[in-house]
Amino acid sequence: MAFEGLSERLQETIQKIKGKGKVTEQDVKAMMREVRFALIEADVNLKVVKEFVKNVSERAVGSDVMKSLTPGQQVIKIVQDELTNLMGGEQSPIQFNNKPPTVIMMVGLQGAGKTTTTGKLANLIRKKYNRKPLLVAADVYRPAAIQQLETLGKQLSIPVFSMGTEVSPVEIARKAIDQAKEEHNDVVIIDTAGRLHIDEELMQELKDIRAIKEPDEIFLVVDAMTGQDAVNVANNFNEALGITGVVLTKLDGDTRGGAALSIRSVTEKPIKFIGMGEKMDALEPFHPERMASRILG
Numbered sequence: 001m002a003f004e005g006l007s008e009r010l011q012e013t014i015q016k017i018k019g020k021g022k023v024t025e026q027d028v029k030a031m032m033r034e035v036r037f038a039l040i041e042a043d044v045n046l047k048v049v050k051e052f053v054k055n056v057s058e059r060a061v062g063s064d065v066m067k068s069l070t071p072g073q074q075v076i077k078i079v080q081d082e083l084t085n086l087m088g089g090e091q092s093p094i095q096f097n098n099k100p101p102t103v104i105m106m107v108g109l110q111g112a113g114k115t116t117t118t119g120k121l122a123n124l125i126r127k128k129y130n131r132k133p134l135l136v137a138a139d140v141y142r143p144a145a146i147q148q149l150e151t152l153g154k155q156l157s158i159p160v161f162s163m164g165t166e167v168s169p170v171e172i173a174r175k176a177i178d179q180a181k182e183e184h185n186d187v188v189i190i191d192t193a194g195r196l197h198i199d200e201e202l203m204q205e206l207k208d209i210r211a212i213k214e215p216d217e218i219f220l221v222v223d224a225m226t227g228q229d230a231v232n233v234a235n236n237f238n239e240a241l242g243i244t245g246v247v248l249t250k251l252d253g254d255t256r257g258g259a260a261l262s263i264r265s266v267t268e269k270p271i272k273f274i275g276m277g278e279k280m281d282a283l284e285p286f287h288p289e290r291m292a293s294r295i296l297g
């Protein structure tokens with residue numbers, strides 16, 4: 001299960017302080033030392049760990065906490081608050097364009113779960129928001145990716161726009177947006193090419209697609225299992241392209257949690273959705289507060 005190690009260690013640590021009628025600065029220091037180790041072990045970005053420890057410590061040694069009747073509880077509440085803040089605080093909803101179609105670009109490296117997530121997102125947008133999505137197969141370098149999207153579209157009864165592999169992705173995206181207007185599809189979700197590594201060519205292609213019609217969302221799909229690599233990928237995509245949000249996939253696996261806890265802080269872009277399995281309904285809006293509660297038990 002995701003976050004298992006982190007969860008266990010944090011729970012163990014806060015258990016020690018929970019029932020205390022009196023909490024000293026020494027107690028807080030000792031607790032934060034353990035919290036720090038737990039976060040580092042969970043592969044959380046070092047700068048993020050430092051900032052987190054500093055924020056919690058500053059708040060926890062405040063006189064209103066120390067002198068309160070339940071200082072242990074208060075300290076735990078602070079840890080929970082700061083974990084929530086670390087992951088972005090509020091849930092961040094999809095930005096729909098009030099002049100349809102809303103354009104959503106899906107970007108990411110190969111294997112992260114981009115095509116699967118594209119299908120899941122269309123499914124969620126139709127179900128939850130009652131909209132009519134059009135999927136766009138713009139990964140022309142991998143015929144298998146186009147086929148995969150077409151299969152998902154069939155399975156979901158959601159239309160897929162494709163022009164094979166001989167037409168440029170920019171042309172495909174442009175035509176797809178035109179068709180969406182004609183057919184009254186109010187959301188266009190473009191599955192762009194994935195590569196094994198970030199390269200100039202990929203970024204240029206994504207910028208060219210972005211230039212057709214400023215997307216309302218650019219979602220970067222990253223694999224939670226890859227830890228700090230996912231954070232670096234997010235940072236690079238964000239700097240080159242300006243993403244609007246992250247979808248963190250494979251949180252149903254046994255990820256240590258580093259990506260989930262670091263991405264927001266490092267990129268200042270919210271995690272909007274989490275992938276919780278391979279099935280088409282396994283995509284959930286990301287709720288920082290719920291995730292913090294889950295981690296702290």
Ligand code: GDP
Pocket residue numbers: 108109110111112113114115116117194249250251252253274275276277278282
């Ligand atoms: P792409 O290359 O980025 O388009 O990746 P795919 O969409 O083809 O996904 C790669 C693999 O990851 C596939 O086997 C998916 O079923 C799997 N996958 C995607 N998202 C999730 C998820 O949230 N949880 C799990 N367990 N597997 C996922």
